[in-house]
Structure formats: structure tokens, C-alpha cells
Amino acid sequence: MSPRRISAKDWLPSGIEALEANALKVLRSTENRSVIAGPGAGKTELLAQRAAFLLQSGASKSPRRILAISFKKDAATNLAMRVRQRCQPEHAARFDSLTFDAFAKGLIDRFGQVLPESWRPDPDYRLIFPLSPDYREFLQRDVGAPPDGIGRYRDIQALSVDTFVRRRLFANRLEETPGQPASLIEWLVSEYWAKQYGGKKTALSFPMIGRLVELLLRTTPVARNALQLTYSHVFLDEFQDTTQVQYDLLETIFLGSTTVLTAVGDNKQQIMRWAMAMEDPFKTFEKRFAALRVPLFNNYRSSPELVRIQTRLAKAIDAEAPPPVSKAKGTVRADSCVIWNFRSPEREAHHLARFVAGEMKTHGLKPRDIAVIVRQKPETYAASLAQAFGAGIQLRNEAEYLDKGPVALQELLAEEVTGIVISLLRLATTGRAGRHWTACLKALAALRGIPLDDDRRQAYLASELDGFVVKLAIDNPEPLRIRSKARGLIDRMVDFAGRGRLIARYPAYGQGGWLDKILDAFAFHLSRSCADADGWRAALDVFEGTDAIPLLTIHKSKGLEYHTVVFVGLDDSAWWSFDKDEKEATAGFFVAFTRAKQRVVFTYCAERGRKDLIAPLYDLLTEAGVRTAEIA
Numbered sequence: 001m002s003p004r005r006i007s008a009k010d011w012l013p014s015g016i017e018a019l020e021a022n023a024l025k026v027l028r029s030t031e032n033r034s035v036i037a038g039p040g041a042g043k044t045e046l047l048a049q050r051a052a053f054l055l056q057s058g059a060s061k062s063p064r065r066i067l068a069i070s071f072k073k074d075a076a077t078n079l080a081m082r083v084r085q086r087c088q089p090e091h092a093a094r095f096d097s098l099t100f101d102a103f104a105k106g107l108i109d110r111f112g113q114v115l116p117e118s119w120r121p122d123p124d125y126r127l128i129f130p131l132s133p134d135y136r137e138f139l140q141r142d143v144g145a146p147p148d149g150i151g152r153y154r155d156i157q158a159l160s161v162d163t164f165v166r167r168r169l170f171a172n173r174l175e176e177t178p179g180q181p182a183s184l185i186e187w188l189v190s191e192y193w194a195k196q197y198g199g200k201k202t203a204l205s206f207p208m209i210g211r212l213v214e215l216l217l218r219t220t221p222v223a224r225n226a227l228q229l230t231y232s233h234v235f236l237d238e239f240q241d242t243t244q245v246q247y248d249l250l251e252t253i254f255l256g257s258t259t260v261l262t263a264v265g266d267n268k269q270q271i272m273r274w275a276m277a278m279e280d281p282f283k284t285f286e287k288r289f290a291a292l293r294v295p296l297f298n299n300y301r302s303s304p305e306l307v308r309i310q311t312r313l314a315k316a317i318d319a320e321a322p323p324p325v326s327k328a329k330g331t332v333r334a335d336s337c338v339i340w341n342f343r344s345p346e347r348e349a350h351h352l353a354r355f356v357a358g359e360m361k362t363h364g365l366k367p368r369d370i371a372v373i374v375r376q377k378p379e380t381y382a383a384s385l386a387q388a389f390g391a392g393i394q395l396r397n398e399a400e401y402l403d404k405g406p407v408a409l410q411e412l413l414a415e416e417v418t419g420i421v422i423s424l425l426r427l428a429t430t431g432r433a434g435r436h437w438t439a440c441l442k443a444l445a446a447l448r449g450i451p452l453d454d455d456r457r458q459a460y461l462a463s464e465l466d467g468f469v470v471k472l473a474i475d476n477p478e479p480l481r482i483r484s485k486a487r488g489l490i491d492r493m494v495d496f497a498g499r500g501r502l503i504a505r506y507p508a509y510g511q512g513g514w515l516d517k518i519l520d521a522f523a524f525h526l527s528r529s530c531a532d533a534d535g536w537r538a539a540l541d542v543f544e545g546t547d548a549i550p551l552l553t554i555h556k557s558k559g560l561e562y563h564t565v566v567f568v569g570l571d572d573s574a575w576w577s578f579d580k581d582e583k584e585a586t587a588g589f590f591v592a593f594t595r596a597k598q599r600v601v602f603t604y605c606a607e608r609g610r611k612d613l614i615a616p617l618y619d620l621l622t623e624a625g626v627r628t629a630e631i632a
Contacts, residue, residue, distance in 0.1 A: 008057040013049050014086055020298045026262065027053055032291035034282050035264040038324050039310065039594030040301025040561070043264050044075070047235045048082035050262065054233055055091040064232040068097040071238045074414035075559045076102075079237065089452050100246050101206045104213045106507030111223050115216050116176050121202035127514055128196075128203045129406045136161045143191050151184030164188070166276050170207045170245050174215040207276070210245035218252050228257040238559070239265035242281040251288060261289060268317045269558070269591050270584065295322055301561050303330035303598050309337055312624040313590045317583065331363065332598045339570065339602045339621065339628040348605050349388035351631055352566060355601070356549065357393060359564055367393060367549045369563040373592050375574040378551050385551065385568070394548040399556045407521035410556050413544065415518055416506050419443070421493045422540065428469040428476075429536035440465055447501040468496050479530035479539040486530070487523035494519065554588045557595050565596040566603070570617070573609030582616065589617055
């Protein structure tokens with residue numbers, strides 16, 4: 001039975017009390033829109049409600065779909081979950097929520113072999129994650145002297161690695177038939193690609209995949225037209241962080257088509273220029289796609305006092321930024337924002353541990369309601385802080401790359417396969433607990449293509465699931481502390497779900513060994529979580545961080561929110577590059593500040609560094625009336 005359609009004039013938002021007037025305009029729009037939405041404006045909710053409107057009113061007609069592209073895995077997962085809450089299952093099934101990288105990777109995996117021969121990668125290419133040292137080694141050791149007439153070796157040595165990667169290496173679309181390099185930069189770019197194609201197996205990074213997919217769709221009209229016909233609407237979340245590679249891909253696919261694009265983000269939160277984000281993607285998008293800019297004014301997250309301070313910070317980034325309106329109630333009576341000065345890191349750690357314990361007791365908070373944020377290198381703070389916090393209130397580094405691999409803990413927890421396997425484990429070790437049973441049944445039904453109204457197949461699947469988890473529990477009565485055994489258990493659950501089905505539903509798992517990298521990280525973290533646990537429930541709580549306060553970098557905190565944010569390390573040593581890009585650094589500061597609903601605490605310790613370089617940040621806080629306190 002087809003889900004009931006609601007006429008556009010009768011449709012109303014569900015699950016929320018109200019949306020501001022501009023949000024309602026965007027929600028019902030039939031044109032390309034550029035939405036500037038500040039912190040706490042409800043960007044995810046706006047996109048979820050727009051998806052519900054388009055699907056339920058028939059504005060997106062079946063079998064066409066809606067594509068949502070986010071820049072973080074957890075953001076994509078959160079949006080998909082929100083749409084499922086707002087829509088009937090049949091409608092939500094036509095909503096695809098992906099990261100930009102997963103979207104591009106899925107296309108190269110499916111269509112990469114139709115690329116021009118000179119650009120065609122091996123079908124089982126290797127996925128790589130190069131960092132600055134890798135690019136530096138390429139420039140300083142790998143390439144050697146350039147051909148006569150286009151430059152000298154010392155010209156290469158004088159190149160800034162940062163400038164080469166951010167502004168040169170992936171700056172331009174690929175030519176269908178590569179020509180002879182006419183400049184030193186063109187030669188270096190050509191040599192870099194040749195190096196990645198020259199091994200036993202093609203090595204591709206995500207920026208390379210983006211450029212290859214753009215070429216693929218530019219030269220293959222059938223594939224490009226198929227995407228345009230598939231997607232009636234496209235949502236672009238956190239659009240301020242769009243790179244030139246990503247933007248060019250969007251243009252190649254959708255410019256001039258009937259697909260309606262909605263780009264949402266906040267130019268005051270642009271903190272990814274170090275990772276090749278465009279200077280002003282909104283301006284380019286509005287010009288090329290004839291998109292109308294719409295601002296959102298409400299802040300549903302932060303208290304009036306925090307919003308007052310945010311307004312001062314926002315003006316330093318964008319003098320024309322409209323003042324937001326707080327729609328949240330303040331619950332902290334004094335010092336909703338304060339700077340604490342400490343004599344030593346040890347004194348700082350112990351005072352923060354006591355403060356967090358008191359904050360939890362006073363406001364009835366759970367550990368996940370509080371976050372400790374640092375600008376970078378959280379491992380340098382983790383040991384002393386975790387020791388002070390102790391066993392009672394755990395602190396864990398969620399920006400940690402597991403086993404020094406390519407998967408961060410925060411990203412692992414947002415993976416689809418992680419959700420399925422953890423639900424199976426919870427179900428096996430806690431009995432037929434309602435939400436875990438429902439989660440498993442829905443996930444497996446989706447993987448196997450079983451409609452929710454097919455009672456016979458649903459009943460068979462339920463019986464199969466029941467038998468599997470009963471046997472799983474019998475075979476694994478105790479947590480597995482050995483990594484190889486943990487991996488074996490994970491593989492058993494993945495095989496039950498169906499490895500091929502997982503790859504078919506989530507194409508990013510299909511190539512480059514990515515699924516195995518995820519499962520390796522999973523096994524590492526699971527065995528570590530089991531080490532001191534007295535049972536499966538406790539082990540899985542540790543795995544998911546149920547009772548742990550997250551330690552995050554600014555970049556990893558983006559898109560999240562907490563009752564209280566403690567920002568550790570407001571000093572020159574943490575913000576060593578502040579004067580190189582003061583605007584982006586101030587935007588990062590703004591992002592960290594705006595994660596908080598009720599309270600922000602900044603800490604400074606003279607033993608870690610001075611505060612001369614970042615004096616402008618202190619000036620902003622002082623101008624906003626933020627108090628500084630010396631902690632004895």
C-alpha cells in the first residue's frame with residue numbers, strides 16, 4: 001500500500017513546536033536556495049522537515065529520490081535518523097544521506113572503469129590518506145629535477161607544501177587527454193598523479209576520487225543524466241566547508257538540470273580552509289545556480305547570555321552578520337562564561353574534575369552532556385586530565401585515530417556497520433531488549449529488501465534473527481579481550497547481516513579495503529573496551545562511551561552540542577598559527593564557543609604558553625564582559 005499523500009497546503013511540520021518564517025519559506029521552496037544559518041538555528045531539523053514536506057506532499061515524485069550531502073559521517077547519520085522520525089518508512093526509504101566522500105567513492109566504484117584509459121584506476125584501488133609529511137616527501141625527495149625550460153629543482157624546494165596542496169594540486173578539473181605540462185606546477189601535479197598510478201595498485205585519496213568522478217560525469221552524459229533523473233532535490237549541509245573539488249563535481253552534475261538544490265551553512269563557522277575549502281562557496285553557488293540567499297535568525301541551542309557573547313564574536317568574523325535571537329531558557333545563574341587561570345596543568349586538571357562532578361550533580365547532567373574541547377593534539381592533554389578525572393567520571397579522547405590507522409573513534413561510532421553490529425551484540429547479551437530488537441530487525445530488513453508490510457518475510461527474518469542471537473550469546477558468554485577473537489566475532493555478525501548486502505547498500509564499503517579498515521578499528525576498540533569489563537553490558541557501554549565525557553578537537557566537535565563546554569588551552573602554544581589566518585582561527589574559536597547550551601569555561605595555564613599571539617581573542621571576550629578568575 002502506498003503511503004498517504006498530504007496536499008502541500010495542508011502539510012504541517014511534525015515533531016517540533018514551530019519553525020521561523022524564513023525556515024518555512026525554504027521548506028516549501030521550489031527554487032535553489034542558499035541558507036545562512038548560525039549556530040543552533042536548527043539546520044538539521046530544517047532539512048529533515050523539508051525532506052518530509054517534499055516526500056509527503058509529492059513535490060518529490062516517486063521513484064525520484066532526495067540526496068543529502070554532509071561533510072561529517074555523524075551529521076549524515078543524524079540527518080537520516082531525523083528523516084526516519086518525521087516520515088513513514090516508505091517515504092524515508094527515498095532519502096539518501098551521505099558524506100561527500102562516500103557519494104564520490106560510490107560513483108567511482110560503480111562507474112570508474114568507463115573513465116578514459118589514461119585515468120582509469122585499478123578496480124580494487126588502494127585508498128590513501130596523505131598528510132602534510134607525505135606531500136613534503138613527494139616535493140623534497142620523490143620528484144627530482146624538472147625538465148629543462150619549466151623550472152629548477154630549487155624552485156620546487158622553495159614551494160610551500162601547504163600552498164601546493166591547498167591551492168595547486170587539486171585546483172583544476174582534469175583534462176580528458178592530459179597534455180604536456182607547460183609550467184612547473186603543471187609538471188608537479190602530473191608527477192603526483194603518475195606516482196599514485198605507478199605502483200602495483202592504484203592509490204587514490206578522496207580529493208583524487210573527487211576529481212576523477214567529475215571527469216567521469218563530464219565525459220559520460222548517460223551517467224550524469226541518470227543522476228539528474230534519480231534526484232529531484234539535493235541538500236548540501238555545512239556548505240561553507242565545500243572544497244573546489246566538491247563544488248566542481250556539483251556543478252558538473254546538476255548545473256542546468258531540473259534538480260532543486262538547497263545549500264545550508266554558516267560562513268562564520270568556516271574552519272576547513274586548511275583542508276582546501278573555498279573562500280566563499282555561497283557567493284559562487286548563488287551566482288552560478290541563481291540561488292536566493294535566506295538568513296535564519298533564531299538560536300534554539302544557547303541561552304540568551306551565551307548568544308549575547310556569540311553576537312560579539314560573530315561581528316569580528318562578519319561585520320554584517322545579523323544578531324541572532326535566543327529561543328532557549330538560561331539555567332545557569334552566574335558565570336555562564338568565564339576564563340580560569342591556573343598555575344600548573346596538574347592544578348587545572350584537578351580543578352576541572354571537581355567542577356565537572358559538581359556541574360553534573362547541580363544540573364542533573366550525564367557525562368555526554370559535557371565536552372572538553374582543545375584546539376588540536378588532544379593526546380597531549382588526555383593523560384593528565386583523564387588521571388585527574390579518575391574512574392568515577394571517565395574522560396576519553398574521541399578524536400583518537402584507532403591503532404594509528406585511518407579511522408577516528410568518533411567516526412567509527414557513526415559508521416552504519418558499527419550500528420548494526422553493536423545492536424546485534426546488545427540484543428544477544430541483554431535479551432530481546434525492545435529498541436535493540438527493533439533496530440536489528442529494521443536494519444536487516446533494509447539490507448535484504450524486505451518491505452515492512454510483508455508480514456511473512458518479516459516473521460521469517462525475526463525467527464532467523466532470534467536463532468542467531470541466541471547462538472551468539474551461548475558461544476560468547478564473556479567479553480572478548482583478545483583482538484583476533486573480537487575480529488572473529490565481528491566478522492560472524494557481518495556475515496550474518498551480509499557483507500555483500502552491506503556493500504550494495506553502502507557503496508563506500510565496496511572498494512579500497514575500506515570495510516576491513518573499519519572492522520579492524522572496530523576489533524581494536526572492542527577488545528580494548530572489554531579489557532576491564534565485568535560483563536558484556538559494561539564492555540559495550542565503554543565501547544559507546546555511555547559514561548564518558550568526550551575529549552574533542554574543535555573540528556571533531558563541529559555540529560555537536562553540550563550543556564557545558566570546557567575549552568582547555570587558550571594560549572599561544574595551542575594557537576601557534578593564529579596570525580597566519582586570523583579569520584579562520586577566530587571562526588574555530590567561534591565554533592568551539594557555540595557548542596554550548598548553558599556554560600562555557602576557558603582555561604589558561606602559563607606553563608603551557610603565553611597569550612600574546614591570541615590577544616585578539618582575549619580582547620573579544622573582555623569586550624563581551626567575560627570575567628577572568630585566578631584559581632589558587
